[in-house]
Amino acid sequence: MMNSTLKNSTLVSLLLKINLGRLFVILVPMLWLAAFFFVPFLVVFKISLSEAVIAVPPYSPIFEWDATDAYATLKITLGNYLFLFEERFYLDAYLSSVKIAVISTIITLFVGFPIAYVIAKSSSTMRSILLALVILPFWTSFLLRVYAWMGLLKKNGLVNELFMSIGLIDQPIQMLQTDFAVYLGIVYTYLPFMILPLYTTLEKMDLNLIEAAQDLGAKPYQAFCLVTLPLAKPGIIAGCLLVFIPAVGEFVIPALLGGSDTLMIGRVLWDEFFLNRDWPMASAVAIIMLIVLVGPIMFMRNGNKEAV
């Protein structure tokens, strides 16, 4: 009792001291994000513990209120999670998404690094032109860029036609609806996410250091491995995380470019939700996906803090 009145009076005096305008500016974005970003995860977690039923909404309530005896029962089930671990299918989907995401992240790094390096080392006018050229596709619709590849990779698409006309192949190869197309799609659409952080760190790098290394007898590849790479490390980490995290949950690319056997967890979640209409199961899939990604996401956040 004493304690709570004490608390209240300090709270009131604290509130009076705080500038109301300042409080408003702080609270509005915080409350918005709490309501529409943080709370939703609690809701997902709650629903992942319920059972699917044929009703509106299609999941069982967690609390059941018994009017005659006037007590509430808590009804939760771990069934969805158990099912996730029992069924090979889900485990395979998680593993295959992580595999696809890792491999495409590495390819993206190899494709993006030279581009970032050349941009960082070019003259200032050239640099802004090249940067604009990298950013432009990033601003262009993601969906349409994936769609552009459908036209190229089709059986009678441009790539097959080109390869056949120069005699590289005799008959069209199946490229669309394969894992190859999924890798290509991820590398293509996420390339700007890799180039931009790489560029930011490489731009700050002192070229004299490389020259110094070479003057001291380092071969180009040695200078690259011993000087450039360590200096570019923050950019490499940031770029890889920016590609890897969304790639794990990717839905559009496997849906449009992948085949029916391309297994990715984002697509599984989508089907669970829209086709099977099993909301609790979709929630459980999302929660486990989130747990898989918590490490990388936290790492990304800490990296951001250091960069700022």
Place this chain on the structure above:
Amino acid sequence: MSSTTKGQSKFLLASAGAGFLFLYAPIIALIIYSFNASKLVTVWGGWSFKWYVALFQNEQIMNAAWVSLKIAFISATLAAVLGTMAGFVLSRMGRFKGKTLLAGWVTAPLVMPEVITGLSLLLLFVAMESLFGWPAGRGMTTIIIAHTTFCLAYVAVVVQSRLASLDATLEEAAMDLGAKPSSLFFLITLPLISPAIVSGWLLSFTLSLDDLVIASFVSGPGNSTLPMVIFSKVRLGVTPEVNALATLMIVAVTIAVLAAVIIMRRQNKVEMPQN
């Protein structure tokens, strides 16, 4: 530069050139084929505008485009206001309780897989409806709330980095001269960060126009956005009308990006003498 570094840069230039080719070849092919008179994507039937005509006569696409534009405009504007507040709070308000929490919440939507964001927002809206009766059903409102939430993060990051690179002396001088916090913000800080807010708004606008996954989760019947219509069309195969639509969108985005670059450059030039 020594000869060895020159040799290295030749290799680098070649790979970077190949990289740029990789980035642009599909887009260029798409633009060229949007003018193809033939319905078959690979058969060139001469230049024609017929797919553009077909596009504008397609009511489903036109309606969806209108819905998308409205949603993008409102969400970008809301996100610009909220994101500027968040960015300002994070870089200018000193320490306060919950700052790390806010910083985490601001950056997390940037990396969260879209399927998770979409699913969690939908489940929230359904739970809210059964608890408070609002939002009644899914549609424009729920899409706008969802888009504002993830666009806010982008605006906050852009504004925050702009504020971080900004010389605080002008703000300090105004404070010394007795400006109230509110007038300090509206007369000094806001004009200085306006290019960041404009580019944040443009970025939000395009992100909202582009979003398929989140919108699919939180939209209701009769509120299909443009990406949702494109996706359902494209899934059935390559449609020439979509080539025309893509070309128009690419042209629009190119103009917007050029405008943004010019605005940012002009602003940087104005500031040069201060630094």
